[in-house]
Structure formats: structure tokens, C-alpha cells
Amino acid sequence: MKLALLLSSLLAIPGIAAASPxxxxxxxxxxxxxxxxxxxxxxxxxxxxxxxxxxxxxxxxxxxxxxxxxxxxxxxxxxxxxxxxxxxxxxxxxxxxxxxxxxxxxxxxxxxxxxxxxxxxxxxxxxxxxxxxxxxxxxxxxxxxxxxxxxxxxxVATTPEPGSFVLLGTGLVGIAGIARRRFNIG
Incomplete structure (x- = not known):
């Protein structure tokens, strides 16, 4: 359970990417x-x-x-x-x-x-x-x-980075799923 929560929280935090041109x-x-x-x-x-x-x-x-x-x-x-x-x-x-x-x-x-x-x-x-x-x-x-x-x-013209927002959203959905399971079991 703790491992799943840790993995989901890591998905919610965008990783450090290599410098792009x-x-x-x-x-x-x-x-x-x-x-x-x-x-x-x-x-x-x-x-x-x-x-x-x-x-x-x-x-x-x-x-x-x-x-x-x-x-x-x-x-x-x-x-x-x-x-x-x-x-x-x-x-x-x-x-x-x-x-x-x-x-x-x-x-x-x-x-x-x-x-x-x-x-x-x-x-x-x-x-x-x-x-x-x-x-x-x-x-x-x-x-x-x-x-x-x-x-x-x-x-440089600034542009939004939609990939980071998708990654954050995926992590939040994972955390919500784990929390839902935890409350349904107890």
C-alpha cells in the first residue's frame, strides 16, 4: 500500500528533464x-x-x-x-x-x-x-x-508545456484511486 502511494506521488511530481534546445x-x-x-x-x-x-x-x-x-x-x-x-x-x-x-x-x-x-x-x-x-x-x-x-x-516566445500538466493530472488520478481503495476497504 505504501509503495503504491509512493509511486503515485512520484507520478504527480514532474521529473527534471534534460535541457532542450x-x-x-x-x-x-x-x-x-x-x-x-x-x-x-x-x-x-x-x-x-x-x-x-x-x-x-x-x-x-x-x-x-x-x-x-x-x-x-x-x-x-x-x-x-x-x-x-x-x-x-x-x-x-x-x-x-x-x-x-x-x-x-x-x-x-x-x-x-x-x-x-x-x-x-x-x-x-x-x-x-x-x-x-x-x-x-x-x-x-x-x-x-x-x-x-x-x-x-x-x-524567446513563451509557450505552455502541456506535457507537464498531463503528467501532473495522471499522478493526481493515481493518488485519488489509491485513496478511494483505502477508504472502501476500511
Whole structure:
């Protein structure tokens, strides 16, 4: 009887699941350029490393030039501790010291070389200020936006998790069944 009650109560408590991939949506529009698309992580929270980024599809534009950066055509790099993730947002801390978060288009054989950079140092320098920038070659320019502090660069739309509610309901039905049997026997 005690074993059945224990098993039913365990069904009522949702288990700890392994981290699921998280996709962050970016839609950053500045005065001279924009960055939009998605960055997918392995579900890690806290400070991220390059190995935590599992995929990305980013469109960068300065109004004249537009490029798409993906894992197939570019390299992603995180240095330092400036990139952090929560279950609802992806952040870059522009005062984190020696830190940068870059996406570099692989320019082979005369093709464009496009660079998207979130940096407090390490990509380029711009009057000693931390900034977000895009570099477009061949007359495309290097538009940049000075930033400060911790800035959310991507967000996650929250969705309910119906599986947990079904698991909770199943556990409660099991507990009710055991309680009913106990009271019917006595």
C-alpha cells in the first residue's frame, strides 16, 4: 500500500528533464543597420561558449547591402563572458571587459566578407566605445551602434508545456484511486 502511494506521488511530481534546445529570435533595428533572424543554443543557461551555439540564421542589412549568415557559410565565435542566456532571452554585456561575439561570413575567392560583431573589445575599435557593428566590404561600409550595459539581443516566445500538466493530472488520478481503495476497504 505504501509503495503504491509512493509511486503515485512520484507520478504527480514532474521529473527534471534534460535541457532542450532554445531558439532566440533577433529583430534589432538601428539607425543605420539591422540584424534579424534566429540563434539556437543547446539549452545551456548562464554564460555561453561557442560550443553552446548549435545553429543560426541571421540577416544583416545596412539598407544597401544584405547578407545572410548561417552555420554553412560563416563562423561564429564567443570570447570572454559577455554572452549570457536565460530561458527567455539572449544577452550581451557591453561592459564585460575583454569580450566579443562575432559572426564572420566566409569570403572565399573574391566573395564578400561580412562581419557581425557584438563587442566590448576584440573586433574593432570605435572611439574606445563598446558597440554592435556590421562590416560590409567593397563600399558597403561599417555601420555601428554604440551600446552600453547588458542588452537583450534575442528573445524567446513563451509557450505552455502541456506535457507537464498531463503528467501532473495522471499522478493526481493515481493518488485519488489509491485513496478511494483505502477508504472502501476500511
Amino acid at each position: 532554445i531558439t532566440y529570435t533577433l529583430n534589432n533595428v538601428f539607425s543605420t543597420f539591422s540584424v534579424s533572424g534566429t540563434i539556437t543554443t543547446d539549452g545551456a543557461l548562464g554564460t555561453l561558449a561557442s560550443s553552446d551555439i548549435t545553429g543560426y540564421n541571421l540577416t544583416v542589412s545596412n539598407g544597401t547591402h544584405t547578407d545572410t549568415l548561417t552555420a554553412a557559410n560563416s563562423l561564429e565565435s564567443i570570447a570572454g563572458s559577455g554572452v549570457t542566456a536565460t530561458s527567455s532571452g539572449l544577452f550581451y554585456d557591453y561592459v564585460s571587459g575583454e569580450s566579443h561575439f562575432t559572426y564572420d561570413y566566409l569570403g572565399f575567392f573574391g566573395q564578400d566578407f561580412t562581419d557581425l560583431c557584438f563587442q566590448s573589445s576584440g573586433c574593432f575599435t570605435f572611439n574606445g566605445s563598446a558597440y554592435e557593428s556590421i562590416f560590409f566590404p567593397f563600399g558597403g561600409g561599417n555601420p555601428k551602434q554604440v551600446q552600453s550595459g547588458e542588452v537583450e539581443i534575442g528573445s
